[in-house]
Amino acid sequence: MAKHGVLGGFELLVLLALIRLGDDAYGVLISNEIEASSGRSVSIGSIYVTLARLERKRLVSSTLGEPTAERGGRAKSYFRPTAKGLREARLARRTLMRLWQGVPQLGGEVT
Amino acid sequence: MRHSEPPRVSTWLLERLAPRYRRESLVGDLREQVHRGRSVWWYRRQVVGTILVGLGADLAAHKLLPVRALALGWSAMYLVYQFIEPLIQQTRMTLFRRWGSALWGESEVLRQLWVYYGLPFILLTCLIFMAIGWMVARLHRRHLPGIVVLLSATLLIPATFQALETRRLLETELWPGWGWGSFRWALVFHALVSIVAYPLCVLIGGVGNVRTDHGNELHGDSGTALDES
Numbered sequence: 652m653a654k655h656g657v658l659g660g661f662e663l664l665v666l667l668a669l670i671r672l673g674d675d676a677y678g679v680l681i682s683n684e685i686e687a688s689s690g691r692s693v694s695i696g697s698i699y700v701t702l703a704r705l706e707r708k709r710l711v712s713s714t715l716g717e718p719t720a721e722r723g724g725r726a727k728s729y730f731r732p733t734a735k736g737l738r739e740a741r742l743a744r745r746t747l748m749r750l751w752q753g754v755p756q757l758g759g760e761v762t
Numbered sequence: 763m764r765h766s767e768p769p770r771v772s773t774w775l776l777e778r779l780a781p782r783y784r785r786e787s788l789v790g791d792l793r794e795q796v797h798r799g800r801s802v803w804w805y806r807r808q809v810v811g812t813i814l815v816g817l818g819a820d821l822a823a824h825k826l827l828p829v830r831a832l833a834l835g836w837s838a839m840y841l842v843y844q845f846i847e848p849l850i851q852q853t854r855m856t857l858f859r860r861w862g863s864a865l866w867g868e869s870e871v872l873r874q875l876w877v878y879y880g881l882p883f884i885l886l887t888c889l890i891f892m893a894i895g896w897m898v899a900r901l902h903r904r905h906l907p908g909i910v911v912l913l914s915a916t917l918l919i920p921a922t923f924q925a926l927e928t929r930r931l932l933e934t935e936l937w938p939g940w941g942w943g944s945f946r947w948a949l950v951f952h953a954l955v956s957i958v959a960y961p962l963c964v965l966i967g968g969v970g971n972v973r974t975d976h977g978n979e980l981h982g983d984s985g986t987a988l989d990e991s
Contacts, residue, residue, distance in 0.1 A: 677791065696780065699780075699784055703783035703819075704819075722791070725790030726790065
């Protein structure tokens with residue numbers, strides 16, 4: 652079981668990306684979403700390793716779609732945040748905002 | 763240049779060494795991207811990155827298993843060097859003394875392959891290394907398919923020492939007129955075998971044993987697939 656507020660930096664990025672993507676979130680889309688938002692290149696392998704950790708913490712659940720020929724007969728795994736995952740994301744946001752506020756070097760305010 | 767099919771060797775490695783969690787979907791994702799126009803080099807980078815990330819995650823999640831796997835692999839290698847390698851060398855010398863000329867006849871090339879390069883015995887040692895890789899992977903395949911990469915990489919440590927020793931020997935005048943003859947090339951060859959062939963044999967033996975999950979991924983049951991990660 653995960654304790655509250657123990658999301659790592661990359662875990663939070665992945666969790667936020669799949670919250671933004673909604674029901675269609677799968678490996679490639681999550682990777683593209685993070686690349687588009689952060690501008691940094693992300694390997695799909697690291698996305699899956701992080702998703703495994705998030706699922707182990709019960710913050711994410713996954714289901715398998717139908718296999719397609721384009722994927723060599725391999726099914727897509729779709730991911731979505733659990734209620735606990737959403738709670739953890741909100742908690743992470745609150746924590747970050749609290750830390751941010753009142754720090755002049757960082758602008759002091761979060762919009 | 764664009765390809766619609768991902769490279770087979772990379773896929774073969776990915777299917778065996780990628781993290782077990784949702785491996786089939788990961789392989790499918792990468793394949794889909796190549797079909798949609800990503801380059802083969804992008805695919806290869808993803809494969810290498812995925813294997814390395816998976817290996818790192820495995821090591822972090824199962825700290826004792828890599829230690830056990832390395833201890834097992836190195837113990838097996840120690841036993842080989844302690845008991846089997848002397849037998850191989852003894853056999854090599856016996857064959858050389860008794861039936862040397864019958865084995866290679868008048869051929870200087872065959873003689874050098876036997877005496878300097880010890881080619882049949884290197885092939886035998888390769889098979890032994892493959893067996894060690896296979897055994898270690900067999901005992902850890904449920905948890906750590908990538909462990910075989912680690913075991914293979916550790917072989918580079920003694921191989922580096924051997925390469926340094928070879929370099930020292932090459933720079934030494936072992937006898938008057940010692941030039942770039944067959945003996946020197948044989949030294950280089952043996953160093954290369956230690957750096958390239960033996961780690962590769964462990965890798966091939968181990969990877970060949972790791973099962974793939976094609977068609978076996980569990981539908982809709984995230985819990986069970988997760989347990990195998």
